[in-house]
Amino acid sequence: MSRKYEFDDSSAVVVIGSGAGGGVLGAELAFQGIDVVCLEAGERLGLADFVNDEALMFRKLTWLDPREGSGDLNPGLPAYICKTVGGTTVHWTALAMRPLADEFAALTKYGAIDGAKLMDWPIEYKDLTRYFAKAEFKMGVAGTNNWPYHPGSNNYKVLEAGARKLGYREIDMGHLAINSVARDGRPPCRQIGFCKSGCAIGAKWSTLYTEIPKAEASGHFELRPESMVVGLNHAPDGRITGVVYADKDGVIHEQKARAVCIAANSIETPRLLLNSASSLYPDGIGNANGHVGRHYMRHVFAGVAALMPGPVNFHRGIQQAGSISDERYHQAGRGFASGYHMEGAPLSPERLASVLEPNGWGRDYAELIEQYTNFSACLVVGEDLPDPENRVQLHASRKDSNGLPIPTIHYQYHANSVAMREHAQAAVNDIYAAIGAKQTFNFGAPPATHNLGTCRMATDEKEGVCDPWGQVFGTSNLFISDGSQFVSSTTANPTLTIVALAIRQAEQLGRRFVQREL
Ligand SMILES: Cc1cc2nc3c(=O)[nH]c(=O)nc-3n(C[C@H](O)[C@H](O)[C@H](O)COP(=O)(O)OP(=O)(O)OC[C@H]3O[C@@H](n4cnc5c(N)ncnc54)[C@H](O)[C@@H]3O)c2cc1C
Numbered sequence: 001m002s003r004k005y006e007f008d009d010s011s012a013v014v015v016i017g018s019g020a021g022g023g024v025l026g027a028e029l030a031f032q033g034i035d036v037v038c039l040e041a042g043e044r045l046g047l048a049d050f051v052n053d054e055a056l057m058f059r060k061l062t063w064l065d066p067r068e069g070s071g072d073l074n075p076g077l078p079a080y081i082c083k084t085v086g087g088t089t090v091h092w093t094a095l096a097m098r099p100l101a102d103e104f105a106a107l108t109k110y111g112a113i114d115g116a117k118l119m120d121w122p123i124e125y126k127d128l129t130r131y132f133a134k135a136e137f138k139m140g141v142a143g144t145n146n147w148p149y150h151p152g153s154n155n156y157k158v159l160e161a162g163a164r165k166l167g168y169r170e171i172d173m174g175h176l177a178i179n180s181v182a183r184d185g186r187p188p189c190r191q192i193g194f195c196k197s198g199c200a201i202g203a204k205w206s207t208l209y210t211e212i213p214k215a216e217a218s219g220h221f222e223l224r225p226e227s228m229v230v231g232l233n234h235a236p237d238g239r240i241t242g243v244v245y246a247d248k249d250g251v252i253h254e255q256k257a258r259a260v261c262i263a264a265n266s267i268e269t270p271r272l273l274l275n276s277a278s279s280l281y282p283d284g285i286g287n288a289n290g291h292v293g294r295h296y297m298r299h300v301f302a303g304v305a306a307l308m309p310g311p312v313n314f315h316r317g318i319q320q321a322g323s324i325s326d327e328r329y330h331q332a333g334r335g336f337a338s339g340y341h342m343e344g345a346p347l348s349p350e351r352l353a354s355v356l357e358p359n360g361w362g363r364d365y366a367e368l369i370e371q372y373t374n375f376s377a378c379l380v381v382g383e384d385l386p387d388p389e390n391r392v393q394l395h396a397s398r399k400d401s402n403g404l405p406i407p408t409i410h411y412q413y414h415a416n417s418v419a420m421r422e423h424a425q426a427a428v429n430d431i432y433a434a435i436g437a438k439q440t441f442n443f444g445a446p447p448a449t450h451n452l453g454t455c456r457m458a459t460d461e462k463e464g465v466c467d468p469w470g471q472v473f474g475t476s477n478l479f480i481s482d483g484s485q486f487v488s489s490t491t492a493n494p495t496l497t498i499v500a501l502a503i504r505q506a507e508q509l510g511r512r513f514v515q516r517e518l
């Protein structure tokens with residue numbers, strides 16, 4: 001039974017955001033009997049709202065409030081993140097990978113690199129092993145816990161055949177957080193495709209229909225959708241006392257809080273800290289050393305579409321069709337640090353058309369489009385390096401509908417990323433050539449789906465924004481609970497690590513509440 005808390009009730013932890021970080025953290029706290037109010041900017045949809053229409057669902061789910069991008073970013077849509085209950089876990093394609101153990105020591109592993117500010121994480125892989133296992137169980141990750149991998153789609157089979165011809169060995173359908181067997185009250189995947197539009201049967205893990213209803217059933221959790229947090233209030237000693245938010249009618253409320261955890265994704269989390277500046281925190285909360293918003297990372301993303309001699313029907317079946325991981329390992333002599341993996345990834349007709357030739361026209365172009373069913377496509381995802389100049393800031397003059405400065409995001413590719421991208425696209429071209437592709441088309445990154453690093457954790461407050469448990473330096477009860485904490489991007493898609501960190505943080509907060517430290 002969902003609880004209701006009064007605005008002046010300061011007994012609850014306020015969690016901001018209900019996606020991978022916030023949804024999991026809030027639920028894990030509620031399961032321990034800790035009261036939680038979860039404030040979520042987006043509306044609450046149900047499975048019946050998900051229709052197999054990518055363009056429509058993109059408009060319904062995505063964060064389209066104004067943001068400005070500069071450098072190598074799309075100026076109007078610099079990041080691809082959701083504004084809905086469940087956050088980006090409603091839209092994600094669910095590849096739940098663990099990073100490699102030594103990727104937590106990026107500086108030690110790769111050495112100093114000009115133009116980047118590499119640092120080792122203040123925690124090690126072994127500190128997270130237990131939490132990775134819990135996260136995989138919670139999320140129902142195929143290929144773990146004796147759950148089978150999903151059957152390969154045609155797109156996967158094409159890539160697998162080419163990769164095996166070239167001698168690649170680490171090839172599988174991927175650790176997908178999609179039920180391959182019925183479990184957790186949800187059915188197995190029916191291979192309908194359209195995972196990005198929201199899984200209409202709930203086979204794909206999303207906090208919307210896993211953690212959040214379970215947390216509500218605990219009697220210690222209240223979700224307030226359409227509640228956009230605009231600021232944090234604090235006492236003279238810096239303790240956060242309340243969270244200010246605008247409800248769906250624009251009415252401003254303050255929810256008192258025992259502690260506050262921000263999981264608003266790597267753009268809105270630093271924006272909120274910066275927008276909460278006060279006389280005690282003149283440059284924003286947690287920003288005494290100027291790190292809030294800096295070291296913004298995505299992943300190195302690029303892709304290749306290939307016209308094959310016969311039908312592939314790459315749009316059928318699970319969208320994230322497998323992964324090839326052999327190129328993931330750092331190898332001296334490739335001309336770049338770290339590595340990348342390849343993921344089968346179909347393109348919608350609209351996207352394929354723009355990949356073939358933006359604004360294309362004419363007979364040759366039409367003939368290509370007519371062969372939509374003969375296409376295969378593959379994405380590469382590689383480690384991006386932290387650079388302090390890649391950063392989220394507040395716009396000097398543009399405001400949103402609540403009167404707050406909008407975020408600006410600046411991002412420039414590092415030379416390492418450019419070299420990695422070229423290597424990766426050449427490798428995918430070789431795979432397709434090995435199985436007789438008639439033509440291939442390289443394409444660049446879409447707006448960033450993996451957004452990381454803008455409030456990084458550190459042992460020393462001069463080096464980051466929060467400590468190894470996510471507690472914001474200079475505050476006693478404020479925590480970062482999303483991918484903003486990442487110190488390096490690693491070669492893994494980030495969500496499994498975000499979930500593992502949230503479970504670990506909930507455990508530590510629970511201990512501290514029992515010991516009355518908080
Ligand atoms: C198309 C797509 C495919 C993806 N595929 C994968 C994949 O295969 N594997 C993988 O690991 N990752 C994938 N991702 C990325 C993954 O979804 C994110 O890494 C993950 O959801 C981030 O979790 P989070 O908690 O940080 O943020 P989110 O899940 O984005 O949640 C943040 C929430 O905070 C809310 N919020 C923001 N600001 C405020 C505010 N001021 N007040 C109240 N609420 C606020 C937002 O509305 C949102 O609901 C994909 C993403 C996209 C877009």
Ligand code: SF4
Pocket residue numbers: 178188189190191192193194195196198199200201202203204317318319
């Ligand atoms: S392919 Fe599977 S996970 Fe994806 S939308 Fe369909 S049923 Fe859901």
